[in-house]
Amino acid sequence: MAPPPNSPLHLVELYDAARGGHRRSLGRLLTLVERGGAEAERISELAHPDSGRAHIIGITGAPGAGKSTLTGQLVAKLIEAGKRPAILAVDPSSPLTGGAILGDRIRMDDVVGVVATDAAAAAAGDGPDRTSAFIRSMATRGHSGGLALAVPLAVRLFDAVGYDPVIIETVGVGQVEVDVVGAADTAIVVVTPGMGDAVQANKAGLLEVADVFVVNKADRPGANDVRRDLDLMLDLSHLTGQESADGYRPPILMTSALTGVGAPEVLAAAAAHLDHLDASGQRTSRRRARIRSEIQARMEQKLAALTEQMLASTEGAELLSKAEAGAIPPTDASAALLQRLLAGPA
Amino acid sequence: MAAETENLRVILAKLGLDGHDRGLKVVARILRDAGMEVIYLGLRQTTDSIVAAAEQEDADAIGLSMHNAGHMTLAPNMVKALKAAELDIPVIVGGIVPDDDVARLHEAGVAAVLGPGASAEEVARVVRDAVQANRAGAQA
Numbered sequence: 001m002a003p004p005p006n007s008p009l010h011l012v013e014l015y016d017a018a019r020g021g022h023r024r025s026l027g028r029l030l031t032l033v034e035r036g037g038a039e040a041e042r043i044s045e046l047a048h049p050d051s052g053r054a055h056i057i058g059i060t061g062a063p064g065a066g067k068s069t070l071t072g073q074l075v076a077k078l079i080e081a082g083k084r085p086a087i088l089a090v091d092p093s094s095p096l097t098g099g100a101i102l103g104d105r106i107r108m109d110d111v112v113g114v115v116a117t118d119a120a121a122a123a124a125g126d127g128p129d130r131t132s133a134f135i136r137s138m139a140t141r142g143h144s145g146g147l148a149l150a151v152p153l154a155v156r157l158f159d160a161v162g163y164d165p166v167i168i169e170t171v172g173v174g175q176v177e178v179d180v181v182g183a184a185d186t187a188i189v190v191v192t193p194g195m196g197d198a199v200q201a202n203k204a205g206l207l208e209v210a211d212v213f214v215v216n217k218a219d220r221p222g223a224n225d226v227r228r229d230l231d232l233m234l235d236l237s238h239l240t241g242q243e244s245a246d247g248y249r250p251p252i253l254m255t256s257a258l259t260g261v262g263a264p265e266v267l268a269a270a271a272a273h274l275d276h277l278d279a280s281g282q283r284t285s286r287r288r289a290r291i292r293s294e295i296q297a298r299m300e301q302k303l304a305a306l307t308e309q310m311l312a313s314t315e316g317a318e319l320l321s322k323a324e325a326g327a328i329p330p331t332d333a334s335a336a337l338l339q340r341l342l343a344g345p346a
Numbered sequence: 347m348a349a350e351t352e353n354l355r356v357i358l359a360k361l362g363l364d365g366h367d368r369g370l371k372v373v374a375r376i377l378r379d380a381g382m383e384v385i386y387l388g389l390r391q392t393t394d395s396i397v398a399a400a401e402q403e404d405a406d407a408i409g410l411s412m413h414n415a416g417h418m419t420l421a422p423n424m425v426k427a428l429k430a431a432e433l434d435i436p437v438i439v440g441g442i443v444p445d446d447d448v449a450r451l452h453e454a455g456v457a458a459v460l461g462p463g464a465s466a467e468e469v470a471r472v473v474r475d476a477v478q479a480n481r482a483g484a485q486a
Contacts, residue, residue, distance in 0.1 A: 099378035
């Protein structure tokens with residue numbers, strides 16, 4: 001019989017099975033990673049020694065830009081090339097109910113088809129197929145801090161059990177989502193015709209993190225205008241000294257994700273970017289930045305939890321009600337509580 | 347964790363050739379608003395593609411929408427496919443199912459059947475209950 005759920009032994013067994021290609025075990029581990037807490041930390045420990053190989057690719061863009069469809073095309077090509085890609089497809093949770101509709105898989109039909117065939121082959125006794133894709137949908141689960149913790153851990157896990165590349169797909173709407181993609185080895189930003197002009201392209205944010213630009217729906221009118229605006233924006237980066245020190249200029253690729261036109265070129269550009277990172281030593285610096293931001297996010301989350309606890313404590317409630325009654329300013333209350341917090345448990 | 351408070355992960359799919367997905371989209375919204383995470387697979391899925399998704403997504407429940415009178419073949423096939431893959435996940439069927447078939451679907455291992463008159467509350471409750479009952483059964 002199976003050991004009790006979530007016991008340390010259970011996690012080791014799940015991890016070993018996942019490394020052996022057992023999808024259900026990996027699916028389970030990802031759930032625990034998402035849930036956070038002690039199990040997630042233990043899984044991180046298990047995965048740590050085996051990780052650090054995969055090419056981490058972030059794909060982002062506005063809702064409806066065609067990210068999932070493009071990802072599906074890329075994954076189909078990766079499988080053909082004998083790769084074993086993992087996809088982490090992030091969609092927002094409702095801030096009101098906490099629920100979510102995770103609809104990225106539906107756009108990856110081709111890929112799912114391949115996976116199903118492989119699953120059938122595995123069931124027929126041909127053993128687990130280590131070449132196929134693994135798609136996992138993830139909801140942002142309200143507080144954006146959760147995403148910043150769960151994504152790096154899920155990526156580490158995919159990497160450790162042998163998936164490469166690991167593709168993170170997020171809607172480029174929030175700072176955390178942009179950060180998550182920006183922390184990848186290669187950030188692909190998907191734009192489409194009709195999303196605005198050159199002024200939009202020069203606004204700060206999403207476009208600044210791109211290592212590769214994709215103009216999707218390139219068969220639609222206005223696609224060349226978008227390309228020109230992006231080109232101009234990159235020219236201005238040169239002018240203002242914002243371009244990368246070694247002269248790397250993000251390529252702009254035209255795709256039609258529905259038909260797959262341009263998908264091989266996107267993969268080639270991602271591979272070329274990785275070569276560039278390796279040659280310039282930037283892969284290491286990106287990894288360092290990633291590690292630092294993960295540590296920072298974890299510490300911030302724990303401190304936030306401690307803050308909640310402190311506010312709920314007797315002392316916290318007392319100071320809180322004093323401040324609420326106007327007896328002391330909020331600044332005094334927070335300073336006193338912070339001092340108490342940093343002094344450690346009484 | 348209790349099924350009432352956690353973010354249940356529910357796969358919704360149309361199994362086989364059946365293009366009527368309006369109902370399934372309504373159910374997706376109902377479950378989302380009940381605080382669940384819906385992994386929406388949509389049209390023309392196969393038992394294999396649903397099994398693959400269930401493994402990767404670590405689904406708590408699978409909802410199948412049936413409007414093509416194929417439920418007596420397709421729903422038991424889904425239950426069998428899950429069993430063959432050693433996945434213990436409750437299957438809930440929604441759509442046009444004649445009363446006489448409901449008991450037979452239960453016998454075939456379908457956890458629950460939801461008809462056209464089901465309220466939003468009922469849909470969410472039936473999914474939660476099915477997950478709860480399945481977990482209680484797994485522990486027994």
